Amino acid sequence: MLTLDTLAHTYRSRDRRRDHLALDGVKLTMSAGEMVCLVGPSGCGKTTLLRAVAGLLRPTGGTITLDGQPVTGVPDGVAMIAQNYANTLLPWRTTTANIAFGLRPQHLPRAERRERVAAALAAVGLADAGHKHPWQLSGGMQQRVAIARAIACRPRLLLADEPFASVDAQTRADLEDLLLRVQREHHMTVLLVTHDIDEAVYLGHRVAVLGPPPSSIIADLPIDLPADRDQISTRENPQFVALRTEVARLIRTSGQEATTRNAAAPQRTGA
Amino acid sequence: MTAAPAPAPDTTAAAATGPLSGAATAVAAQRWSRRAGRARRATVAVLIWVASLTAAGAACEAAARLAPSGFVPPPSMVAAWIRATWLTGPPHHLYLNEDLLHHLGASVGRMLTGWTAAVILGISLGILLGRSPVARDFVNPLVQFGRSVPPVVLIPVYYLLFPDATIRHVVLIVTGAIWPVLLNTITGVRGIDPALLDTVRVLKVGPVRRLGGVLLPAAAPTILTGLRISLAIALLLTVVSEMFGATEGLGYALLDAQQHFDTTAMWAWIVPIAVLGNLGHAALNGLSRAGLARHGHPDPHQLER
Amino acid sequence: MTSHTTAVGRPGHLAVARLAGRTASNPGLRGLSGVLIALAAWEAASRTGLLDARFAPPPTLVLPRAATLLTEPDLLDGLWLTVTTWLAGLAIATAIAISVGAVLGATPALERAARPLIETARPIPAVALLPVVTLLAGMDAGNRTGLVAFASSWPILLNTIAGVRACDPALLDMARLHGHRRTSILATVRLPAAAPLIATGLRISTAIALIATISLELVTGTDEGLGGYLALVAAGGNDPAAALGVTVLAGLLGLAINSATAAAERRVFAWHPAHIRAAS
Numbered sequence: 001m002l003t004l005d006t007l008a009h010t011y012r013s014r015d016r017r018r019d020h021l022a023l024d025g026v027k028l029t030m031s032a033g034e035m036v037c038l039v040g041p042s043g044c045g046k047t048t049l050l051r052a053v054a055g056l057l058r059p060t061g062g063t064i065t066l067d068g069q070p071v072t073g074v075p076d077g078v079a080m081i082a083q084n085y086a087n088t089l090l091p092w093r094t095t096t097a098n099i100a101f102g103l104r105p106q107h108l109p110r111a112e113r114r115e116r117v118a119a120a121l122a123a124v125g126l127a128d129a130g131h132k133h134p135w136q137l138s139g140g141m142q143q144r145v146a147i148a149r150a151i152a153c154r155p156r157l158l159l160a161d162e163p164f165a166s167v168d169a170q171t172r173a174d175l176e177d178l179l180l181r182v183q184r185e186h187h188m189t190v191l192l193v194t195h196d197i198d199e200a201v202y203l204g205h206r207v208a209v210l211g212p213p214p215s216s217i218i219a220d221l222p223i224d225l226p227a228d229r230d231q232i233s234t235r236e237n238p239q240f241v242a243l244r245t246e247v248a249r250l251i252r253t254s255g256q257e258a259t260t261r262n263a264a265a266p267q268r269t270g271a
Numbered sequence: 272m273t274a275a276p277a278p279a280p281d282t283t284a285a286a287a288t289g290p291l292s293g294a295a296t297a298v299a300a301q302r303w304s305r306r307a308g309r310a311r312r313a314t315v316a317v318l319i320w321v322a323s324l325t326a327a328g329a330a331c332e333a334a335a336r337l338a339p340s341g342f343v344p345p346p347s348m349v350a351a352w353i354r355a356t357w358l359t360g361p362p363h364h365l366y367l368n369e370d371l372l373h374h375l376g377a378s379v380g381r382m383l384t385g386w387t388a389a390v391i392l393g394i395s396l397g398i399l400l401g402r403s404p405v406a407r408d409f410v411n412p413l414v415q416f417g418r419s420v421p422p423v424v425l426i427p428v429y430y431l432l433f434p435d436a437t438i439r440h441v442v443l444i445v446t447g448a449i450w451p452v453l454l455n456t457i458t459g460v461r462g463i464d465p466a467l468l469d470t471v472r473v474l475k476v477g478p479v480r481r482l483g484g485v486l487l488p489a490a491a492p493t494i495l496t497g498l499r500i501s502l503a504i505a506l507l508l509t510v511v512s513e514m515f516g517a518t519e520g521l522g523y524a525l526l527d528a529q530q531h532f533d534t535t536a537m538w539a540w541i542v543p544i545a546v547l548g549n550l551g552h553a554a555l556n557g558l559s560r561a562g563l564a565r566h567g568h569p570d571p572h573q574l575e576r
Numbered sequence: 577m578t579s580h581t582t583a584v585g586r587p588g589h590l591a592v593a594r595l596a597g598r599t600a601s602n603p604g605l606r607g608l609s610g611v612l613i614a615l616a617a618w619e620a621a622s623r624t625g626l627l628d629a630r631f632a633p634p635p636t637l638v639l640p641r642a643a644t645l646l647t648e649p650d651l652l653d654g655l656w657l658t659v660t661t662w663l664a665g666l667a668i669a670t671a672i673a674i675s676v677g678a679v680l681g682a683t684p685a686l687e688r689a690a691r692p693l694i695e696t697a698r699p700i701p702a703v704a705l706l707p708v709v710t711l712l713a714g715m716d717a718g719n720r721t722g723l724v725a726f727a728s729s730w731p732i733l734l735n736t737i738a739g740v741r742a743c744d745p746a747l748l749d750m751a752r753l754h755g756h757r758r759t760s761i762l763a764t765v766r767l768p769a770a771a772p773l774i775a776t777g778l779r780i781s782t783a784i785a786l787i788a789t790i791s792l793e794l795v796t797g798t799d800e801g802l803g804g805y806l807a808l809v810a811a812g813g814n815d816p817a818a819a820l821g822v823t824v825l826a827g828l829l830g831l832a833i834n835s836a837t838a839a840a841e842r843r844v845f846a847w848h849p850a851h852i853r854a855a856s
Binding site (some may be wrong): 319320323324327342370405408409410411412413416417418419420421422423424425426427428430431432485492503505506510511514524525526528529532534537538540541544545547548549551552 | 592603606607609610611613622628630632637688689690691692693695696697698699700701703704705707708710711729730769783785786787790795803806807809810816819820822823826827829830831833834835
């Protein structure tokens with residue numbers, strides 16, 4: 001359903017010496033209904049990749065194909081939740097109005113719009129917070145509103161950019177389970193980016209490892225754990241431990257390779 | 272602007288002196304290309320300014336010629352009048368003649384005197400009030416009332432109270448120009464991080480150093496915004512004040528031209544007023560950018576607060 | 577809000593602290609005492625001749641006169657005309673400045689081209705244009721309204737441009753992703769996000785518009801409006817308390833307007849972080 005073919009992106013700077021090659025030769029395919037988690041160290045271009053898939057950024061090389069159509073500009077049916085959830089909610093609108101804002105361009109009849117908003121709110125457990133403003137909600141609740149807004153649109157692809165990095169551990173566990181439940185219920189295709197290896201293995205059907213810049217997919221592991229995940233029992237499952245160790249090792253070795261590569265060629269400008 | 276040219280990579284020299292000098296020349300080359308980039312951008316900005324103003328001037332010229340009216344002469348006519356009437360002076364006076372310099376000097380003198388007095392008073396009082404919530408409580412209703420009185424309303428009263436023209440003008444300017452400085456200083460001082468003030472107290476920093484080294488720099492951006500607004504008000508009040516019983520100054524000259532039905536002269540006299548306004552604005556902007564950058568503040572917005 | 581009391585032993589602060597203690601740390605009471613002390617000082621200055629009592633009578637004469645002024649139909653007519661001119665000019669300025677500012681803020685290329693014109697025209701005091709407009713079309717309330725609009729549009733324009741430009745890119749990305757078009761984004765995201773800044777500009781413009789209205793009335797030698805009334809009273813010369821009384825009334829008018837706009841700002845923008853911080 002989603003294909004990234006030798007995706008590359010260079011951030012150009014005013015003088016050519018400081019161009020930054022963020023992505024180089026990224027290959028990834030996703031089928032409908034899959035949850036793929038992308039892990040990698042900080043600064044490895046994960047956000048660049050997501051923005052390119054969302055059409056918010058024009059990559060300098062390679063192609064992105066969504067349901068057979070190349071992505072040029074913002075495609076229909078793509079939703080995104082990000083780490084800075086507070087910044088993506090319109091502060092002057094209530095929760096209900098915020099979710100409705102995401103639905104407006106679809107020009108649905110009013111009754112159906114209202115229904116979807118209510119269903120989305122219920123799905124994230126905020127059925128009685130509809131009239132509140134974002135500043136009246138906690139961080140975790142704000143992120144739930146962002147998730148509700150995303151799922152109300154019934155997107156064919158949901159992009160998640162480190163969505164739970166800014167909440168505390170307990171809220172994080174709750175939100176992970178929420179996302180899991182929503183994805184399984186609606187068979188949503190989800191591409192989630194995170195730096196937390198445990199989260200990636202816990203949530204995903206597959207885990208793809210992104211190397212340090214110039215980044216490419218250095219490994220693609222299927223996660224053969226039972227579909228029903230649980231915060232406690234799944235995480236003590238020996239297979240879970242083996243998988244996350246494997247991912248961690250992959251990240252570390254790729255990091256070490258990159259360091260030796262950079263040391264050998266000091267004139268190449270980095271980030 | 273001297274620039275170090277980007278050196279061609281000289282492998283033998285690099286090999287002889289080692290990798291460090293190679294890195295040094297790379298840094299120098301980067302700095303040069305960055306300066307060149309900045310210079311390029313500055314030139315483009317200036318070109319846009321010139322193009323924009325020229326286009327506007329041309330549009331006015333065309334409009335004035337297509338729909339001639341005695342009251343709105345084309346800019347070229349005004350420019351000709353200016354050249355004939357004002358640009359007749361000696362080179363050491365920038366070719367400006369006595370008459371213009373006389374009125375200009377009078378206005379600038381009053382404006383700067385009044386503005387400076389307002390600034391000194393405003394900042395001093397502002398610091399005192401900013402530091403003392405109790406004093407603020409006492410003084411707040413008075414300040415709120417004082418700033419709400421349009422200074423122009425006091426012109427008739429001042430006319431009688433201060434028969435000396437210069438004093439009258441300056442007092443009026445101070446009356447109007449002090450409020451933005453005062454209010455912004457109070458806000459600026461109040462907004463200083465209490466942790467900073469505590470640190471200063473613990474370190475037993477003397478009052479003078481505390482004032483100059485901590486309080487003023489920390490409150491500087493807010494105060495500078497106040498200074499900008501205050502200067503604009505000072506100019507406005509100077510011009511207005513000179514329309515009442517003055518015998519010299521830009522406002523007087525403007526009114527005089529009107530009473531002689533000399534429309535070209537009227538439009539011409541607007542030019543020095545506009546220039547003064549722009550100069551003051553630019554001077555303060557430049558000052559704030561230079562001063563604030565040195566103290567680590569980001570470039571201030573073009574906002575009114 | 578905790579106050580930072582400075583160390584004991586500094587004489588100035590001791591005196592203030594004593595007075596503060598006496599007014600039982602009630603800001604309202606302190607404010608009132610401040611006003612009373614100022615009035616007493618004015619009274620003394622006037623009676624002792626520090627201020628020429630012919631031109632600056634003491635408050636015991638001015639304040640009652642100000643009250644009686646409010647019963648005079650001429651003053652009330654003038655007040656009405658001033659207020660309507662002021663409001664009309666402000667409304668025109670707001671409509672034009674917000675529309676132009678929104679478009680400029682959202683279109684960087686246009687803004688760069690227009691900025692030189694804005695920066696050059698903005699420092700020109702409206703009063704400088706007064707003689708020209710007087711000759712052009714005579715000075716009636718309509719023309720005054722126009723000049724008031726010119727003078728007061730700048731803060732709104734500048735703040736609108738800045739506010740629209742500074743919209744959080746995260747909001748813009750989110751809106752684009754959901755399929756909103758540029759005009760929709762301008763109206764439903766950028767402008768509301770810029771609203772607090774625009775409101776600040778509006779507050780400043782409100783004050784400028786009032787000053788401009790009264791100044792124009794005063795300077796044109798008309799007998800219309802509050803300024804015109806003041807000119808008449810001053811020219812008559814036999815009612816000095818009235819001249820200062822008009823000043824007091826004008827100040828109170830301005831004060832009422834400032835307080836009202838500040839309070840409205842606080843209510844409407846309760847959702848803005850600055851107000852939340854202030855309230856907490």
